Amino acid sequence: MRSVIYQKIRMRISHGGGHRFGYGEICANHRPGQHRCLLALCIGLLTAFPQSVQSNETGRRIASRIANFHMGADPNGAKLRLVYFHPNDQPPQKGYRERISRIMFDIRDFLFEGMERHGLGRRELPLELDGEQVKLHVVEGKGGLDSYNYDVRYGAMIREELVRALKGKVDFEREFVLVFGGLARKLGELEYEFRSPYYGFGIANQKLGLCFAADCELLDPKYFTDEERDIVYIEHSGRFERTLGAFNCLYIGGIAHELGHGLSLPHNGQTARQWNRLGVALMGGGNYTYRRDLIGERGSFLTFASALRLAAHPLFTQSDRQRFGDPKATFNDLRFSSEKNLLRVTGRVSGSPEVVAVIAYTDPVGGEDYDAHSWVSEIKEGRFEFAAGFHRRKKHVLRLTALHANGATRTIRIFYDVVEGIPDAGTLNGSWTVSQAEALYMAGNRKDAAGAARAALELELSDTPRRRLEHLIRLASPPRPLLLSKVSADSVSLSDVEWASAEVGWAKPARNQYFSGRGVRDGVCLMVGGKFHAKGLYAHAASRYVFDLAGNWKQFTATAGLQQGVVQRGSGVFTIIGDGKTLHKSQRLRLTQTEEIDVSVEGIKRLELVVESGKADNFNCWTVWGSPILSR
Numbered sequence: 107m108r109s110v111i112y113q114k115i116r117m118r119i120s121h122g123g124g125h126r127f128g129y130g131e132i133c134a135n136h137r138p139g140q141h142r143c144l145l146a147l148c149i150g151l152l153t154a155f156p157q158s159v160q161s162n163e164t165g166r167r168i169a170s171r172i173a174n175f176h177m178g179a180d181p182n183g184a185k186l187r188l189v190y191f192h193p194n195d196q197p198p199q200k201g202y203r204e205r206i207s208r209i210m211f212d213i214r215d216f217l218f219e220g221m222e223r224h225g226l227g228r229r230e231l232p233l234e235l236d237g238e239q240v241k242l243h244v245v246e247g248k249g250g251l252d253s254y255n256y257d258v259r260y261g262a263m264i265r266e267e268l269v270r271a272l273k274g275k276v277d278f279e280r281e282f283v284l285v286f287g288g289l290a291r292k293l294g295e296l297e298y299e300f301r302s303p304y305y306g307f308g309i310a311n312q313k314l315g316l317c318f319a320a321d322c323e324l325l326d327p328k329y330f331t332d333e334e335r336d337i338v339y340i341e342h343s344g345r346f347e348r349t350l351g352a353f354n355c356l357y358i359g360g361i362a363h364e365l366g367h368g369l370s371l372p373h374n375g376q377t378a379r380q381w382n383r384l385g386v387a388l389m390g391g392g393n394y395t396y397r398r399d400l401i402g403e404r405g406s407f408l409t410f411a412s413a414l415r416l417a418a419h420p421l422f423t424q425s426d427r428q429r430f431g432d433p434k435a436t437f438n439d440l441r442f443s444s445e446k447n448l449l450r451v452t453g454r455v456s457g458s459p460e461v462v463a464v465i466a467y468t469d470p471v472g473g474e475d476y477d478a479h480s481w482v483s484e485i486k487e488g489r490f491e492f493a494a495g496f497h498r499r500k501k502h503v504l505r506l507t508a509l510h511a512n513g514a515t516r517t518i519r520i521f522y523d524v525v526e527g528i529p530d531a532g533t534l535n536g537s538w539t540v541s542q543a544e545a546l547y548m549a550g551n552r553k554d555a556a557g558a559a560r561a562a563l564e565l566e567l568s569d570t571p572r573r574r575l576e577h578l579i580r581l582a583s584p585p586r587p588l589l590l591s592k593v594s595a596d597s598v599s600l601s602d603v604e605w606a607s608a609e610v611g612w613a614k615p616a617r618n619q620y621f622s623g624r625g626v627r628d629g630v631c632l633m634v635g636g637k638f639h640a641k642g643l644y645a646h647a648a649s650r651y652v653f654d655l656a657g658n659w660k661q662f663t664a665t666a667g668l669q670q671g672v673v674q675r676g677s678g679v680f681t682i683i684g685d686g687k688t689l690h691k692s693q694r695l696r697l698t699q700t701e702e703i704d705v706s707v708e709g710i711k712r713l714e715l716v717v718e719s720g721k722a723d724n725f726n727c728w729t730v731w732g733s734p735i736l737s738r
Contacts, residue, residue, distance in 0.1 A: 165225030175511035176425040185234040192288035195250035200323040207239040220408030256342035257723035261303035306367025312513035317368030359396025411480035435508035435516035442534040449529040470499035472698040536571030556582035597737040599641035616644040633670035635700035639732035647727035665732035667700035676727030679720040684710035694720035
């Protein structure tokens with residue numbers, strides 16, 4: 107029997123981008139997926155975010171290759187697992203099952219429309235259902251509401267509780283999980299405090315993924331267009347007052363955004379042209395504009411890059427073919443050139459499983475990658491090519507991501523300069539040469555890395571790539587650390603001497619190189635504030651390096667900052683302590699900020715180099731002591 111799907115359907119013309127399709131309040135008897143027939147009838151009007159002919163045709167071809175790869179595979183039956191977590195002194199938020207069902211059906215529709223728009227077929231996010239609603243695995247926490255909060259340590263704590271509580275029901279090592287935190291405190295009428303984690307957690311890939319979102323009794327798609335009432339709320343970043351409609355667009359858009367991270371989507375924003383025609387990219391700032399097109403404002407859209415990565419994801423292919431193996435991809439014959447403001451890149455890529463596309467992200471350094479632009483090239487006889495524009499800052503990083511047919515990815519990063527809006531192809535060619543040698547080093551092939559670096563030094567290179575290659579050769583056969591008490595020179599780098607003790611907030615202490623362990627592939631050389639440092643200490647906050655100076659040194663200098671090119675969402679406060687007294691404390695440094703340190707250590711016997719995150723957690727605090735030099 108047919109049921110009414112929407113109480114109200116509005117169709118209108120928007121000045122920003124063609125026909126708009128919107129809806130008002132969703133009926134209580136809206137059934138998941140039931141309005142597909144209506145969407146099919148209205149397909150000519152579903153152009154809120156006009157697709158380019160190129161992405162549509164390219165999408166169809168790549169989708170066909172993905173389908174061919176999985177042909178004959180047994181369906182994995184995978185579903186997105188939804189978990190609801192609430193404290194032991196407060197029940198789940200009012201109406202949570204019905205509201206979250208409406209939220210997830212809306213996000214499912216958004217992703218469906220986004221992938222179909224790019225020619226990737228009618229792919230639907232598979233949700234675990236319980237009758238006409240989504241199935242929620244409800245877990246009561248061990249602590250009360252005040253025991254939990256936003257930052258990453260609480261996310262880790264909640265994950266541990268969930269793993270124990272849902273053992274045998276949800277596999278956090280092999281499934282994709284979205285956790286709703288029913289951790290909101292009602293302070294008054296239309297006033298709330300949120301204490302829930304709200305982010306993608308850990309490393310998401312084709313094997314597993316976890317993300318958190320916040321819930322509230324007023325979080326419901328039926329309020330998308332409510333511009334009459336205001337809500338006041340307190341969260342980790344402050345106190346805010348928004349219309350109920352804007353709040354729902356932001357927080358439900360945030361759920362879609364964090365789910366993207368849980369399905370391994372990175373940040374990427376919209377170009378100026380896309381901004382004018384399509385709106386805001388979901389994986390950029392699109393959580394703020396999600397469904398705002400319903401009231402005539404700019405809405406959100408899936409970039410082709412994001413849609414394509416979802417199309418290859420095991421949840422959407424419903425296939426486990428080669429899902430749990432370790433993918434391999436090799437880039438060769440990369441060539442870079444520039445023409446006006448365009449960066450042209452050609453190359454070859456091979457890999458296992460089959461590589462179906464290369465996605466390029468051109469990312470201005472210092473924007474936390476929200477402002478990265480994405481470009482897609484299909485693979486033709488092993489080759490790819492693309493032209494990227496919209497360069498705004500002096501320093502950029504190019505991320506080339508090989509997309510495998512099983513949804514896995516492999517990424518290389520190459521730094522380059524932009525001079526008066528024109529990409530410097532010369533720095534890219536030099537950086538690529540270094541990246542090839544670094545890749546061998548990160549894979550554990552130090553001898554081969556040194557050989558590749560020596561061969562590359564025969565080429566015509568600028569100064570920085572040459573120094574980085576020479577540095578890799580030294581790293582391949584590092585000398586033993588010196589005893590500081592035996593050093594007779596007038597100056598020495600602390601990265602070349604034995605420390606009394608050392609600890610870092612992630613992985614292990616490292617001298618003269620950036621930690622690049624399993625799952626972290628961001629290069630080897632220390633890059634702080636856009637400059638290469640051959641000497642330095644990897645110091646992910648919270649960290650502490652201790653040295654015995656015996657009162658024999660007079661001055662300490664260093665460049666404090668964060669590693670360039672990694673996910674730059676963290677920060678660091680650098681403190682120098684001598685014999686228990688603070689000699690210097692930096693401001694809180696973020697992104698590309700650096701501080702040049704020059705302090706007296708005359709008479710100091712015990713020197714401590716301490717880095718704290720400067721915030722509640724140490725998430726992505728990739729801090730570095732660049733060129734830490736002692737002098738007499």
